[in-house]
Amino acid sequence: MADIARGTGAPPIPVSVLGTGSHVPSLVITNDDVGAEAGVTDEWIVRKTGIHERRYGKGDEATSDLAAAAARAALEDAGVSVADLSLIIVATSTPDSPQPPTATVVADLLQAPSTAAAFDLNSVCSGFVYALTAAASMIAGGGHALVIGADMYSRITDPTDPRTRVLWGDGAGAVVLGPATGRRALTATRLLTHTEGRELIQVPAGGTRLGTTAETLAEGLHYFAMNGRGVKEMVYATLPEALRTFLDDAGVDAAELAHIVPHQANAVMLAELHESLRFPRARMHTTVTEYGNTGAASIPLTLDAAARQGALQPGEKVLLCAFGGGFNFGFALMEW
Template identity: 55%
Template sequence: MDYSAPPAERPPDRVRIGIIGTGSHLPAQVVDNAEVGARAGVEDEWIVRKTGIRTRRYAAEGEATSDLAAAAALAALDDAGLPASRLDHIIVATSTPDHPQPATAAIVQHLIGADGVPAFDVNSVCSGFLFALNTAAALLRDGGHALVVGADIYSRIIDPADRRTAVLFGDGAGAVVLGPVSEPHGLVATSMRTHGMHHRMIEVPNGGSRTPSRVRPADDPGHYFTMDGRAVREFVTDQLPLAVKDLLRKADATEAEVQHFIPHQANGRMLRDIAPSLGLDAARHHLVVDELGNTGAASVPIALDIANRAGNLRPGDGVLMSAFGGGMSIGSALLRWGGRLW
């Protein structure tokens, strides 16, 4: 060893990244169980018993996913006290984009006045927001700010006569701004996993390169969102507890360190049935599914924004978010709330 050589420079510590602003946007139209139930052939009592859902929101005619996403994005930027021009990345998680091309994120970028900021979409269906959050955090390891939006308009792709899906879904958008935070706040650990052997459990069969819409009649059921509800429930029952435990192990944290659990708002009845197996008995489970239904990739950031604006999240609180979606995919994140540097 050459002891005369200068010591190697210590690599710089990575910047701690956390959520510094939240926002959400819900369409004005409230749709109750009587309305969706009449089309699907079921009663309000059946819907509440099976799903826990009483109302949901539908986008207005002419309102697109980018419109909801941009409104949520502006609310998050305002909460963060950050102009759109300071963003370094924009990621929109959606499985109901405005168009097959271009990316919905490009339209959102234009709507919020962030010209030049790199913008792209992520599609991991209902787990997309957590996948996008994980991606943004990796992009910001050396600093900067990112906007992450989850937005979906499922009312456009569900079959109103299919009681298995029509009663579940609503429309909405939620967003967060990521940026530098002080120790010990910010993201502690994130995880993503996909089990592609189950990709047929949730799908919209038509509209892609395998089955172009032009080769199918307008009334072909393949144009609609389809889901094997029983198989999805079995998957979530098996995999969500494992994902939560693996994330806590990765973070070297215990269940007692989690004060808030914000899950994908898929089905209130299912979430309540699975809750005991998660080991998060001491945490507050934030559920808004009864009023908003399943808003796809938007469900976690909407619930997070509602909790934030209600003053339920205190600096230093452990917040665990987890979502599951088509693919089949599961995304999770654990963070310590607060620590904004201004």
């Protein structure tokens, strides 16, 4: 368990979210499009997932392209020059390539200064909150950080697998962190890992445990694989209690929450989870119905959508709630 603020009365993290941004590819993929190859119907996909469409990157687009576009939007919203950045973190589990880090490609696309450290962070769908936590700690003494969540799962899902292909879309979201301004303050985070669930979500081949061979390619072991039922059971069994403990330690009553921005895993699952959490005032924000599950991008993309719609008002408490492969959880509290 990792925290950067815990316990009632813990001092606020001295950073604020200065701006938000997001980007999705222009290519719209309907349920009929993915269902044709996966052998399922639009009705089946909507009933199981609540998803109606998603976006896919074109053949010449990579994760870094989506990340850089979201980054530019966040920098513009923040009124911060790329020259002022001291840190760039890209949370992704679908990098451009194993090496170099996708963050260094993004830094090059943005023409960031060499004084801005750039690195990737892989915590799958919890990656953005993990990166946010790391960045807040690293710039607590000053500076500006660009924190990006970006994924292109269209490149690693099996077109014929209805359990995974219908869920995923491509996208990126970003925030700029900087010195506390009195608004949009990041006040607490918590990171948790339940290793007993580490095999629920995986890409079995392509690493050092199981390399690339003709056999692994023939067996489709380079595709993303997920035990959907196991993931749901893990989230339902562990997330509510962990979240209540986090809020208690942060000195925040559930009734104070005005907004929840969760990982956009599945619209049906999120509706059930929202009901079970019983937060009396909190509005749950979603983009999953139109963009699908965008991995590490889903929380910052959805946060940006809510911010640009004017849904978040000054002083309101916002909860970011992530869960993903590992099995990892990440929570963050903001006072907008």
